[in-house]
Amino acid sequence: MNMSQRLLALLSTLLLITACLPAQEQDGHGAAASANPAVISLRIGDHPLTAEVADTAPLRARGLMFRESLPPDHGMLFVWEQPEPVAMWMLNTPLPLSVAFIDEQGRILNIARMQPHSRTLHHSAGPVRYALEMRQGWFEDRGIHPGQAVAELPR
Numbered sequence: 001m002n003m004s005q006r007l008l009a010l011l012s013t014l015l016l017i018t019a020c021l022p023a024q025e026q027d028g029h030g031a032a033a034s035a036n037p038a039v040i041s042l043r044i045g046d047h048p049l050t051a052e053v054a055d056t057a058p059l060r061a062r063g064l065m066f067r068e069s070l071p072p073d074h075g076m077l078f079v080w081e082q083p084e085p086v087a088m089w090m091l092n093t094p095l096p097l098s099v100a101f102i103d104e105q106g107r108i109l110n111i112a113r114m115q116p117h118s119r120t121l122h123h124s125a126g127p128v129r130y131a132l133e134m135r136q137g138w139f140e141d142r143g144i145h146p147g148q149a150v151a152e153l154p155r
Contacts, residue, residue: 042077042132043151044108047142051077051132053154064133065092075134079154083127090118096136104129106150111139 037052037059050073054060060078064070075097080086083104090097094116101109101124112122113136124131125146130153139145 037076040077040154041152044139044142044144044148047073047144049073049075049134051075053077053079055079055154063088063093064095064097067093067095070095070135073138075132075138077153078131078133080129083129085124085127086131087121087123088112088114088131088133089121090114090116093117097133098136098139100132100134100139100144100150101125101128102130102132102150102153103127106130106153108144108146108148108150110146111144113137 037054039050039052042049042051050071052075054063054076055078060080063078064076078086078088086101088099093114096116097114098111099114099122100111103109103126109128110125114120114122114133130150132150
């Protein structure tokens with residue numbers, strides 16, 4: 001095999017490997033989706049919490065999938081641009097979680113308990129702008145219930 005044939009074989013192999021790599025996810029504006037979502041502080045009554053923000057389609061699609069643990073008082077806030085009915089599931093999510101569905105005014109509409117790896121859909125009780133996932137039982141342990149307000153939500 002001469003040098004030209006070796007170079008062609010090497011370039012062909014590199015092209016094949018590159019084609020097999022996953023495509024970089026885009027955020028709808030042509031920018032790459034962040035692997036590290038923004039982190040914000042929220043409050044429900046007297047209960048502070050920290051939340052990663054899933055505000056793009058790729059971040060919302062991934063959610064807390066594949067996470068083995070969460071720090072105390074830490075969760076994920078899903079944000080949609082407009083209020084809409086939403087449903088959440090637990091595909092590829094090994095942690096038991098609870099989700100609070102939150103309307104545009106920041107009021108909790110309903111809270112659902114979700115089981116690991118379940119494909120069961122958990123629906124919002126109406127149009128929501130946010131969904132907050134926390135360790136299962138987090139809301140219940142703090143006496144947090146539908147009708148309460150979540151402070152410091154991004155607008």
